[in-house]
Amino acid sequence: MKLEKITHEASAPRECRYDDACGTALALEFIGERWSLLIMRELVFGPRRFGEIRANLPGISANVLTQRLESLEEVGIVLRYRLPSPANVQVYDLTDWGREAAPLMRDLGRWAARSPRHDRSLFMSAASAMMSLQALVDRTRAAELSVLVAFHFPGEDFVVTVTGGEIVVNRGVVEAPDVTFTGDTMAMRRTIYGKAPLTRDGTGATLAYVGKADLARSFVDLFSLPAKNA
Structure with missing residues (x-):
C-alpha cells in the first residue's frame, strides 16, 4: 500500500495551472506540490547533497525528491552544480531568486505555529x-x-x-x-x-x-x- 502511494505521487502531473493572473496562483504552480517548499527550506542556508536533503525530509522517496528538484530547477528556483575538489560532489542550491522566498517561508511558519494543531514534538531538521x-x-x-x-x-x-x-x-x-x-x-x-x-x-x-x-x-x-x- 505504501508503494502504491509513492508511485501515485511520483506520477502526478508536474504542472498545475490555475488560469489565474494573481501572483499567489503562480507561486502555487511553482511550489504548491507536496515537499517543494520543504526542499527549499533545506537549501536556504546553502547547498546540500541529494542524500542530505532526503535525510532531513522523513517520508520522502528518492523518486519524489528527484522529481521535485527537477521541477524547481525548471522554473529557476533551484540550481544544480558540482563542488570543486576536494569535495567534487553534486549539490543543489537555491538561485538568488529562489532564496528571496526565505522571508515568506519564515512568515508562513510563524503563522502556522499559532494553530492548536501544531505538534512541537515532531521531527525538526x-x-x-x-x-x-x-x-x-x-x-x-x-x-x-x-x-x-x-x-x-x-x-x-x-x-x-x-x-x-x-x-x-x-x-x-x-x-x-x-x-x-x-x-x-x-x-x-x-x-x-x-x-x-x-x-x-x-x-x-x-x-x-x-x-x-x-x-x-x-x-x-x-x-x-x-x-x-x-
Missing part, C-alpha cells in the same frame, strides 16, 4: 530549527544585544549573529564565538522555546553550552513561541 530563530526572534530585545553564537547539531554546524536587531544564520563554524550550543534539535527546542535551565554539560534533553552565561541566557530570552489561535 537543523535548517528548520535555525529558520525558526529568524521567525520567532523578538527584534526589540535583539536590538539591545550583540552576540556571536555557534550551534553544533549532529553532522551540521551553524553560526548565528545577532546585531542591530537583526539575526543572520549561516552554515559552518566560527572561531571564538561568544557562546556555543551543542545538542539535537529537540534539545534546542526544550532549551530555547521551553526555557529549560541552561547547564554547561546539558542533560541530553537540553543543549549544553560553552561560553559566557549571561550572553547565553540573553540569547535564549530573545525567542518565544507565538500564542495559539483560539
Whole structure:
C-alpha cells in the first residue's frame, strides 16, 4: 500500500495551472506540490547533497525528491552544480531568486505555529530549527544585544549573529564565538522555546553550552513561541 502511494505521487502531473493572473496562483504552480517548499527550506542556508536533503525530509522517496528538484530547477528556483575538489560532489542550491522566498517561508511558519494543531514534538531538521530563530526572534530585545553564537547539531554546524536587531544564520563554524550550543534539535527546542535551565554539560534533553552565561541566557530570552489561535 505504501508503494502504491509513492508511485501515485511520483506520477502526478508536474504542472498545475490555475488560469489565474494573481501572483499567489503562480507561486502555487511553482511550489504548491507536496515537499517543494520543504526542499527549499533545506537549501536556504546553502547547498546540500541529494542524500542530505532526503535525510532531513522523513517520508520522502528518492523518486519524489528527484522529481521535485527537477521541477524547481525548471522554473529557476533551484540550481544544480558540482563542488570543486576536494569535495567534487553534486549539490543543489537555491538561485538568488529562489532564496528571496526565505522571508515568506519564515512568515508562513510563524503563522502556522499559532494553530492548536501544531505538534512541537515532531521531527525538526537543523535548517528548520535555525529558520525558526529568524521567525520567532523578538527584534526589540535583539536590538539591545550583540552576540556571536555557534550551534553544533549532529553532522551540521551553524553560526548565528545577532546585531542591530537583526539575526543572520549561516552554515559552518566560527572561531571564538561568544557562546556555543551543542545538542539535537529537540534539545534546542526544550532549551530555547521551553526555557529549560541552561547547564554547561546539558542533560541530553537540553543543549549544553560553552561560553559566557549571561550572553547565553540573553540569547535564549530573545525567542518565544507565538500564542495559539483560539
